[in-house]
Every structure is written in structure tokens, then in C-alpha cells.
Amino acid sequence: MPSDSSSPAGRVLGPQLLPGALVLRRDARTLQIGTGPGVTIRDRPGLGRVLRLLDGSLPLPLLARAVARDVPDFTDDLTDTLTRLVAAGAVIAPPAEPVPRVAVRHDRSTSQFARLLRDGLGPPAIEPEVEVLVSAGEPARSTFEVLVAAGIAHLPVVLGEGRVRIGPFVVPGTSSCLGCLDALLTSFDPAWAALVPQFERTRLLPVGLPPRLLLQAAAETINQVECLLRGQRPSTLGRTLALGPEHGDADLRAVPLAGACSCGLLAA
Template identity: 35%
Template sequence: MPAPPRLRPGVHVVVRDADHVQLGLDPPARVIVARRPEVARVLERLTAGLPPAPTTPEGAAVVRDLAAAGLLVVPETAPTGSVRLVSRGLDLAPLGVLLEDAGLTVTRSDPLPDLYVVATPGPLPRAVVDGWVGEGAPHLVVAGTSRPGGLRVGPLVEPGTTACLRCVDAHEATHDPRRPLLVEQLAALPAAPVDRRVVALATAWAARDAVDFLAGRRPVTWSGTVDLDGPSPVVRTWDRHPHCGCGWDDVPY
């Protein structure tokens, strides 16, 4: 059974006039309701952190209006599991702290984690993740973008379900078939330094997506990427590529 909704933190019941109260400040995140007994009871329960439990159509309508305005939240499922951090030149200690704060177990040696996170300031040698794809091990990649000094968060790969890193390569090689060869050469060469603010942003994004994934939600980088190398993040979603080996097990014989 899903958890009952709660009033979003920071949302309060304030007096609008003698006959009405208001939640939220401006539309669309605003609800104005009459000061009636059933409405007051529902709002008192929500303010106390209790399920609204409406008993009349009027009370149920208030709950619907609050939900439509985004003023209610459903408590999120807590993440569970272990994350193995694999650093290839980026400091992953801050990421570990964020993951542990969320209740996850962080390891650098667990052979069977629920999620791998690998991070590098430059291109990642694809052989690093090939084994995880073969084992069916979920993993999240943080690596340099094609613009030196940038970072790409993703893809978060569920082998057999999402695009893998080589799927992304195949899509990006559509207009330059030699691109994967160049990426592998660059992966063996020194990477550009990455600004600490970019690292911090990538760390926070990776932490959020890892937590969402291990809580059973679908994060932005699930079969997707977020490039942090310009004025604003660039989000892309990738399909599995028909020519990538990660899908060969799905080919009928």
C-alpha cells in the first residue's frame, strides 16, 4: 500500500481573509480554501504530519487540489544496498559521504555491489566497464566530455535494459566512424584538469542519481547522460544501439 501524502516541507496554512485560508504563495503552487470544519480538520492533520484522512467530498477535494498544486509529497522509499566507488583520477571521498548520508553502504572492495560508480577526469577506457556489462552489474559512469575540463555524468547502465557506454559511443560515431578509436587513444593520455566546482556539481548529480536508482526510482542518467561543460547542463537520453554487443543476447537465432 502506498504511503499517504504529507504536506510539503515549507508549506504552511496562512489566513487570507475572514473566510479563507491559503497554502502556497503564487499560482500554480497555491490553494485557497474556505474556512469550514472538514477543511480545517484535514489541514490540521496535514500540518501535524498526519495522513489527511478526509471524510467528506469537500475534504477529498482539498486533498486533490493540494496534490495538483504540488503542495503534497509522498514519503520516498529509502535507498538500500552497497555502492562500490572506482576512482581513476577523481576524488570520490565527497561522493562517498553523500551516499553514506543517504543510508547506503560505500565500499571500494565489495565484489558484488548493487551499483558501481567509476569516475575519471578524461575519457574512460571502455574495457573498465565491459566486464560489468557482461556480469549484468549496474554501473554509473562519470567521465570527461569532448570539451576538455568538462564532465559527463552517465550513463547509468542496467545491462540488458539500458544503453551502455558503447551504445553511446555508437550513437556518437554516426557522423564520425573513427571516433571510438580516437576516444580509446585519448583515454591513455593525460586529461585536462577539472574545475573543483564542476567536480562538485558532478558529484552531487551522481549521488542523487545513485540514491534514486537504489531506491527503485529512475534517475536522469538511467540510459542517459548529463554534460557539465557549458553554461547549463545538457541532458540526453540514449537508446540501446542495434550494433552494440550488449544486445547480442537478445538476437533470436
């Protein structure tokens, strides 16, 4: 039997018997798959053992190899057999592999958190529609300026001092950006403008946030990205969401477009 570890994170990689369906024998020549009402098929040498390999963990090439090795008396064409079983509703074909649409980038301090995001968002896209950029402490602004100029949607995630800040989610030409956030913060604290250039320095910062908060922040980040990919408006579009360690500690704040910010030229 295939190992449970062969299918990462429970993903269906290959043909799979209808979940919950038993492989039963009706008579000497007939098998039945499932009971509700079930699908009857003519038995063939080795077919029962082949059916029991169909747990979704093996892509078709590996499944064919396993059948040839472990069920030598099965001599029918495996692909034709699976095609008939899928048509009969007894076997589920593996879903088409989704085209990667998101890339997750991170600094040296946040690789573990980035791994949580990749587990949820899938393999990285070569030419992403959306980039998620994770940093410990405030990130270098130059990276985001490049993304704005390139018209790539992006979501900064900052693992800060006791809190996680998600956003603003930036869709260039549509929403405010990280530069607009800096302008807003500078309006409250003029010295903020002197701090921003210092964020360009490379550094290695420890992440001391509690695991529960990191998991919550990862789930929320994935939710925000998937919302945009579905064509919906994520709550962090042009806003920041600050998550704290206490239950319900969430602060969503609007980031208005700054008149002097270069992202305003795209929206004009």
C-alpha cells in the first residue's frame, strides 16, 4: 500500500476511489465499488488489488510503476481501466494542478513564517500576479517602489514588536501603498520621515511572537490573498490590519492616498 507520507499535506496527486467506497465482491466474476448504490464492474486478474492502490497518493506514473511491481497478474491497460472507472463514477480523477499565481518573499529572519504561507498558497509563481513580502520589523521601501512601478499587486506583512501588521494590500493604480502609509505616519510624527531611509539596512532580528499569533497572521494573510485572486475586495486593500496576541485584538485602519506619493500617478 502507498505510504501516507507520499501525498504531501493530504493533497490528491493521482486517481482516487470514491471517498468512503468499499471494494466488495458480488460474485465470482463481479466486483462492486461502494454501496450507495455502488458501481459494478467485471473482475479481472489483479483488479481488486489495483483498486486498493487508488488512494490518491500516487500520480499516474508512480501508480503504473507500483502496479507493475506489486500486481504482476494485472495485464490490462491501466489508463483505459482508470478512464472507464472515472466515467462510471467509481474513481475520481486527480484535479488539474493549479497554475501558481503568488510568490512569497521574506528576509533572513522570517523563513519559518514564510513557509506557513507557502504551505497555504502553493508553489511560487515564476511571474506572480501577487507578491507577499514578509519582514521582521519595517521592510526596505525600495522593494515596494519597484513593485508599484511594475504594476504588481503586493501585500507587506511585518512581524513587529508584539504585533503583526498585514497591509496595506497594494493594487497599483487602485489603492494606496506603503509610501502612503509612511506619509500618514509622518503626519502624526514628523520624525518618521527620518526613520524610513534607515529601513534599507540589512539586519537579522529575532522573531519573538507567540506561535498562536503567527498562525493567526498566516491564515489571515492567505485569506487576504485568496480573496483578491477570487476577484473580491480584500479588507486590507488600502488598509492595514494589526493583529495582537490577545483574542480579538485586531485593528483595521484605512491608509488614504497621499497626494505626493508616486503611486498617485498610476491612479491618475
